[in-house]
Amino acid sequence: MSTSCVPEHSVTLSIVEKGWKSIELSQYQGFWLLHKYFPGSMACREHFESSKDDVMLITTPKSGTTWLKALTFTVLNRTRHDFNNHPLLTTSPHELVPLLDYDLYVDGKVPDLTNIPSPRLFCLHLPYELLPTSIIESNCRIIYLCRNPKDTFVSLWLFLNKLVSEDEAPVPVEEAFELFHRGISPYGPFWEHLLGYWKASLERPERVLFMKYEEIKEDPAFHLRRLADFLGCPFSDEEEREELVEKIERFCSFESLKSLKVNKSGTTAHGIQNKSFFRRGVVGDWENHLTKEMIEALDKLTQQKLEGSGLTFKDAKK
Numbered sequence: 001m002s003t004s005c006v007p008e009h010s011v012t013l014s015i016v017e018k019g020w021k022s023i024e025l026s027q028y029q030g031f032w033l034l035h036k037y038f039p040g041s042m043a044c045r046e047h048f049e050s051s052k053d054d055v056m057l058i059t060t061p062k063s064g065t066t067w068l069k070a071l072t073f074t075v076l077n078r079t080r081h082d083f084n085n086h087p088l089l090t091t092s093p094h095e096l097v098p099l100l101d102y103d104l105y106v107d108g109k110v111p112d113l114t115n116i117p118s119p120r121l122f123c124l125h126l127p128y129e130l131l132p133t134s135i136i137e138s139n140c141r142i143i144y145l146c147r148n149p150k151d152t153f154v155s156l157w158l159f160l161n162k163l164v165s166e167d168e169a170p171v172p173v174e175e176a177f178e179l180f181h182r183g184i185s186p187y188g189p190f191w192e193h194l195l196g197y198w199k200a201s202l203e204r205p206e207r208v209l210f211m212k213y214e215e216i217k218e219d220p221a222f223h224l225r226r227l228a229d230f231l232g233c234p235f236s237d238e239e240e241r242e243e244l245v246e247k248i249e250r251f252c253s254f255e256s257l258k259s260l261k262v263n264k265s266g267t268t269a270h271g272i273q274n275k276s277f278f279r280r281g282v283v284g285d286w287e288n289h290l291t292k293e294m295i296e297a298l299d300k301l302t303q304q305k306l307e308g309s310g311l312t313f314k315d316a317k318k
């Protein structure tokens with residue numbers, strides 16, 4: 001590994017002495033990467049050969065990755081699979097759309113990805129600045145999904161607490177919040193992650209689609225059509241007559257995916273319970289978890305960070 005690939009330093013995201021199952025993060029070029037998957041992230045950066053037809057789903061963790069995987073897989077493969085015999089009925093979205101660095105470049109080993117039929121569908125959490133250069137050079141499609149910072153934080157905090165074993169105390173919200181606010185979160189700083197893709201989407205809108213969880217929630221059918229158009233496979237008049245868009249919306253809804261046996265049981269290749277990817281799936285749950293001070297601090301920071309960018313969030317419950 002060249003010296004430029006050595007993480008600057010690492011912290012343990014969590015308060016180990018209080019029993020939080022530790023999530024080690026390494027700071028690399030200003031971003032906090034998961035230490036455990038750092039070799040995979042670096043190998044992927046160095047060796048991944050992107051093709052123009054690739055579709056990369058990129059998200060900040062806990063912004064709806066599971067949902068985006070299900071929606072995009074279903075849209076892209078809609079002529080191949082009907083709803084009675086669909087891979088999502090028996091396979092987790094995380095298995096269907098692998099994370100390039102976690103799942104494929106495991107421990108830094110370089111996999112052979114040349115036999116995967118085109119368009120290849122992969123997922124990543126890496127910030128734009130740390131993408132493999134071949135992803136930029138190939139000009140492949142990037143679909144970026146983010147979520148308002150307050151719900152993202154709450155979802156992340158509760159998810160990481162779930163990884164704590166029964167006899168360990170969960171990390172208090174104040175302690176996790178302080179780290180998130182300082183930018184120390186998986187693939188954070190959160191705001192810089194957003195801005196990298198936001199700018200890319202403004203510069204290359206035909207190749208970088210920027211989506212927000214809240215907006216998909218508000219009008220899933222509109223965003224499914226937007227997704228299909230972006231992917232170069234718009235819904236035909238016949239598909240519209242058959243109400244395929246609404247069928248995909250229902251098929252990939254939170255309630256529908258959560259109720260499937262595969263998502264109620266079993267674990268990912270990394271030992272994470274499939275059910276932990278389905279908690280509440282709503283906008284505005286932050287109201288139930290954050291104090292007034294936290295809300296004010298996060299809103300203020302978000303305003304400062306995103307000022308002048310044109311990027312905003314509708315983050316309250318209707």
Ligand SMILES: Nc1ncnc2c1ncn2[C@@H]1O[C@H](COP(=O)(O)OS(=O)(=O)O)[C@@H](OP(=O)(O)O)[C@H]1O
Pocket residue numbers: 059060061062063064065066067151154155156158252253254255257277278279280281282285
């Ligand atoms: N189908 C569907 N529709 C709407 N919302 C959904 C769906 N599937 C998962 N979720 C909610 O997304 C949150 C998990 O985020 P991610 O999937 O990005 O997690 S991960 O980064 O892959 O670990 C998590 O949000 P919270 O409920 O707020 O914690 C999930 O409940």
